[in-house]
Amino acid sequence: MGVKHVVRENDIYLTVCGMQGIHVCFTTLASPGCNLLLPRPGFSSYESAADLASIEVRFYDLVPGRGWEPDLQQLRSLADSATAWLVVINPNNPRGAIYFGAHLQQIDETARDLHIPVIADEIYGHIVFGGSSFVPMASFAHLSPVNTIGSLSNRDRSNPSAPLPFQTSVFDG
Numbered sequence: 001m002g003v004k005h006v007v008r009e010n011d012i013y014l015t016v017c018g019m020q021g022i023h024v025c026f027t028t029l030a031s032p033g034c035n036l037l038l039p040r041p042g043f044s045s046y047e048s049a050a051d052l053a054s055i056e057v058r059f060y061d062l063v064p065g066r067g068w069e070p071d072l073q074q075l076r077s078l079a080d081s082a083t084a085w086l087v088v089i090n091p092n093n094p095r096g097a098i099y100f101g102a103h104l105q106q107i108d109e110t111a112r113d114l115h116i117p118v119i120a121d122e123i124y125g126h127i128v129f130g131g132s133s134f135v136p137m138a139s140f141a142h143l144s145p146v147n148t149i150g151s152l153s154n155r156d157r158s159n160p161s162a163p164l165p166f167q168t169s170v171f172d173g
């Protein structure tokens, strides 16, 4: 499984850090009064970034008994016509969960049904231990658009041969 889409130069945006990539998403592809769906537990800086952009935050739960996968039924009930983004953090901070490809597909199918683009926070995509494999959300960008956030500062410096992550890339579906 991998990203099948052609990624062109103009699909890649370099920012000074992952956090700035998130701010760019919130200030360019959302407007005050919009809302966004965030995982709980999650990375708390999303809330302050949303606050700065006057975007309402709605939390969907990650289920401990199901590998911290999102509760998709709850997620569906939270979205409405003002929902600008669905944020998925995989591998997850703070829980460290890594989602299977089949589940990522279900998430992107849900986003497609709701007509919401996905912010795939894959800051830790190159730091995966114990034989687990990481599947980029962009593998499913044919279902719903995926905007991937990566970060040079968080890459695994113990493995210099790991591919360089990008800062922010947009794949259209």
Ligand SMILES: Cc1ncc(COP(=O)(O)O)c(C=O)c1O
Pocket: 017, 018, 019, 020, 043, 089, 093, 121, 123, 150, 151, 152, 153, 154
């Ligand atoms: C899940 C997650 N997303 C985004 C960021 C921000 O990345 P950066 O340090 O490149 O701003 C972090 C940093 O800790 C993070 O844990």
